[in-house]
Amino acid sequence: MVRNPERRTALLDAAIDVLAAQGARGLTFRAVDDQASVPVGTTSNYFPSRDELLRQAGEYVFVRLTPSPEAAAEMLAGPHDRDQERVLMQTLLRHAEADRAGYLALFELRLEAVRRPQLREAFAQQFRANLDQIVHSHVEGGFPGDRTTAVLLYVAMSGLLLEHLTLPGVLGEEPIEDVVAALVTRIVPE
Structure with a gap:
């Protein structure tokens, strides 16, 4: 798994924006890649599954809002x-x-x-x-x-x-x- 904390945070911010705009059903690796303006496949390098992306977005949203x-x-x-x-x-x-x-x-x-x-x-x-x-x-x-x-x-x-x-x-x-x-x-x- 790739370890770049700044990139991971940028991807989680992008995931939050996708969730806000498209809902949970719209949260795909591709949608996050597009929102973060990163190459296709970047999000899947950081999160092994969509469930893991959701879980980490769920943790991160509290960090972002606190x-x-x-x-x-x-x-x-x-x-x-x-x-x-x-x-x-x-x-x-x-x-x-x-x-x-x-x-x-x-x-x-x-x-x-x-x-x-x-x-x-x-x-x-x-x-x-x-x-x-x-x-x-x-x-x-x-x-x-x-x-x-x-x-x-x-x-x-x-x-x-x-x-x-x-x-x-x-x-x-x-x-x-x-x-x-x-x-x-x-x-x-x-």
Whole structure:
């Protein structure tokens, strides 16, 4: 197997873009080669099977969407109150809008995980770890509310992002930032 970490990352980024644009059924070695602008056969040199490409894309999408430790620390700076929670959720929204393809690929991979037990297991573990980190950061960070508050924010923002990124405008004429602010106001106690 070829070992060039930069090329592997470029291929995984291309796979994420293919998933976002064409769905899991469109994820082929050839499609990734084309998206990455590499010679035909390059992707198959890095990934022994389509299942392995899906699995690694599933792992990589979390890396791609996770803010750097510096950015995360900056987001958590300041008072841990409801207003800061609103800022955090609006920052998440902007992050999702900036990497729409990454989030669309994540949604597509979630659907593919329904049909693939190994992918489902890996995704469930990763999502559980993310949720545990969110709850820990919320509760131990001193934000208002408890574990349930953090879980409700997670579920509400997941649904909001799905609606906003897949069917823009469905949530109405109100600016999406205002919808996020209302969501936080209703879920997070003062």
